[in-house]
Amino acid sequence: LVASVGLCFSAALLAHVAGFSVALGAFLAGSFVAEGGVSKQVEPLVRPLRDMFAAIFFVAVGMSIEPAAIFEYWPAVLALTAAVLVGKTLGVTTGAFLAGLGTRTSIRAGMSMGQIGEFSFIIVGLGVATGATGSFLAPVTVFVSVATALLTPFFVARSSAVANHVDRRLPHALQTYATLYGSWVESARGRGLPSTATGRIRRLARFIVLDAVLLTTILIGVSLTLESGTDSLASLLGLPPAVVQAGAVALALAALFPLLYGIVHSARSLGTAIALQAVPAAPSGRADLGAAPRRALRLSVQIGVVLIVGIPMVAVTLPILPTYGGPALLGMLLLLLGFAFWRSARDLQGHVRAGATMIVEALAVTGEHPTSSGGILAEVRQLLPGIGELTQVVLGAGEAAVGQTLAQLNLRGLTGASVVALCRGEERLVLPEGDKELQVGDILALTGSQRAIAAATALLHG
Template sequence: MHGAHEVLQAIAVVLCVAAVTTVLFQKLRQPVVLGYILAGLVVGPYLPIPLVANPEVVTTLSELGVILLMFSLGLEFSLRKLFAVGPTAGVTAVIQCSIMIWLGFVVGRAFGWTTLESLFTGALISVSSTTIIAKAFDEQNIRGRLRELVVGVLIVEDLIAVLLMATLTAISSGTGLSVGELSLTTGRLVAFLVGLVVVGLFIIPRAVRYVVKLNKPETTLVASVGICFAVALLAQAFGYSVALGAFLAGSLVAESGEEKVVEHLVQPVKDIFAAIFFVSVGMLINPALIAEHWAAILVLTVVVIVGKLFSVTLGAFLTGHSTRTSVQAGMSLAQIGEFSFIIAGLGLSLKATGNFIYPVAVAVSAITTLTTPLLIRVSGPVASYVDRKLPKPLQTFVTLYGTWVERLRDAPRRQTFGASVRRLARLMVLDAVLLIVLVIGTSLTAGKLGSLIEQRLGIDENLSRYIILGGAVLLSIPFLVGVVQVARRLGEELAEAALPGRKDGRVDLAAAPRRVLLVTLQLGIILLVSVPVVAITQPFVRGAMGPLILLALIGALGVTFWRGATNLHGHVRAGAQVIVEALAAQSHSREPGADEHALDHVSKVLPGLGEPVPVRLETSSPAAGKTLAEVNLRGLTGATVLAIRRGDSSVSVPSAQEVLQPGDVLALTGTQDAVEAAKSLLTGAPAPTSEPEPTGAQV
């Protein structure tokens, strides 16, 4: 127990020093999170400055900051919104965590760390910091689809972290990892979440509405914070993260419809304890340990930033997000935080890792915490730069891919989630599980089997090992082939649902888009299955056989994809001529509203080009007189211009240097949200309230 004097002293020292550093950083126009971390370094035990706060007291108080931050974040995400973003965020999180676990393991082995230390390293760098991102997003006013995607990924990462901790505990304690134990752990987690949500929906929203009706802000604040801490404590009692419980509490309160009232009241309390949390992170920075392990810290920092940027961007794009949102999500998630400390501490408590893992994790977290606000701030310009530098076929594909995924989501459920899709998904999971069992089983029993073969047949031990490995490779081939074949069949089902083929024997004008969509879906499905398989089996396999097989497969699909993207670009050019003719025919029409309906038939004639929408530029348009490159329409919104009608002339697939003029009618394509955002940008009208893509000003 801490005395009242210690608590008072710690709060006074922390908040006074934090006040000075944050005022300084505000003057320098830097994120206040950096000021909090600097304050933590100042009041920490590692610098010879006569301002020291009790680390244990500060850590205890910082836990309140984590809980309140997660509660506030949950207030923004009702359960309906969370379920809506869940599938795409889940795919992104699985790809990201699998790649990072594998990279962390490889780095650990490269530094000569044990297998367990390498596994813990991979686990702790796989989970990003919800607290740090929430604070940075609040400071930079990040809203819309980017925030929804990032928070969805973070929640799924927390669930993955729970499973990782259970798995690592089983391995480290010597009980071993079994499919039964992992299934039991997963089942318990699902049961807890379902039970909490079902019971909470019956109680919490009604209780919050009743309290708010009393019109007593003090009562509303006390009741809301009480619900927050009660659910967080419940989650902890079941062995899960208090942050997860607090987030779910916020989501349940948001179901009451009074989340804005609660959020306004909780804000000041949250800000105080969030400041203490970031100060506590700064207090953990030990300059001496950083100097001792600087090489590992530097390498892991680079791996975290580059690895998360690549993996999150890849996962987000494959699930249908624009280049801009995908890159911004990757740069936003490029750090580690509180869950990494928990995993590192677990390794120490189980005596599975050396004492150096924890300070290394803290140092990497501190450095990436410093870089996160900057990465989020520059993510918009970086995303625009990436979009500009993409080859033309890829620019075309990126725009249209979002429209295909949107059509796939909107397709009738009986088409996309029918019995055949579920059956194929089950077959793929079965192939992946059997492949994992075969690899791990061969690795664990190769020694005993080799000795047995040597005794029975008199074969040299090394030769017997090669025989066992060769047999395992032969046995694994059917499973590898099965994954590829099922991925293709599943991709065909989904591609056909998004872009149905013609059944009347006429020319199938959707063939080119469907082919490239098929390859992309096949690539995404293989990544979703194969990357976790490689991450799980890597500790049991010597060398880089698994990653090399995966890279070879991706390379082969990549060549096919590039050919398809090139053909798609030609298909779009041909389609643009049809759009030009439609716009030209419309220009002779005197019917009111002819502009709006000029391209209604194009999507039926040329499926795969999205739903082209005409937009007329007025004299007052902010885009008039600027080139398409200066407007940066595709980079900012995700929509692209297929054609322009200018008086009696037209331009198909205009270049970036095309100057827009008043009276131009632009044929835009992209997702519905992207087209709405583009129309707003071109006409200067206010952006719709549901606009998903953040603008450059926001970021």
């Protein structure tokens, strides 16, 4: 215990002497303990001290805030509370979905993580102490933290209803995309990346980061030195300052364009590499029926890269660059990618609808020859790459789904899996509507990730 506390205080002191936050030093001390492999032994020993210092910390924060200040700063509190709730909810939801967790889980995770933590008090305290921000930000941060913490249980309680509402309101093309995306991520993880593909993906990621850093550095440097440098260069060359400034801007744009192009091109190449891992290309000489899923996945990766790289760049350069050129450029790029993504989602919907026709015929064959069901659906998966983990479910007497419609079951909203085909005697249904009532003997074809299929199968059988 003494050694752990001594290491913490020593690292905090060194960080303070070096001009950094004492919290950073304490964090690094904890990292050293974890790296040493003794965290399980140390954690129970320091837990009482942690709780004691946490209580003292919050008492100190509370004593530094005047409750009446909320009446003075209430517009800022309301605006920042809304920004935190919306921003963190959207950010966590997007990140969770891109990780392959599905629409329902992603929305519930986003609505559960809308609050800000106590570490924000430390950051604001450092900003006030160093003069980087005004003293008004400390009470505003505390009030925002309290407001978001109080609203979190309300958001958590309604997250399932919101997820169901969003799933029902999504266009059919996006519903199909959301169902299949999890299976693509699962497929990419399950196959494992060969060494050549891993090296290529890492190399592209490094190029993107390097280009983003250089782009940000040039933007900041030009913005900070444009006026003073223009005047000095104009007097040295004997030219009008406006001409020199225009030339400097032109040179900066000429230097920025290759970097911006490099980010876009590397993001596209990265998306293609990941999409090929999830949905392999067809052998030479055969029709490539996986082009639509690969295109949708590639654009998803591109949008993810633009968000991950673009948002920090805009946040860093916004106080320095004039007007709102950075947000406008980011918004325009996302708009173009969003339009291309919508077209790819519609193509994917057509791809799935065409494949569902083949699937329903396969279901008819399995109904006549039940022992051949696994082989036929496996052949369909090979012919339609990117269609998801196709699974057949036969409804028996007394099962929970019998007598209910697909809308009442809310199968896709609760599990993430979709029914792409239904076979009932001589009746063949491609992408059945939600008002279709299920009956005994119905043969359903489900698609989605393995986890979604397992949950949907359990829900259907009850």
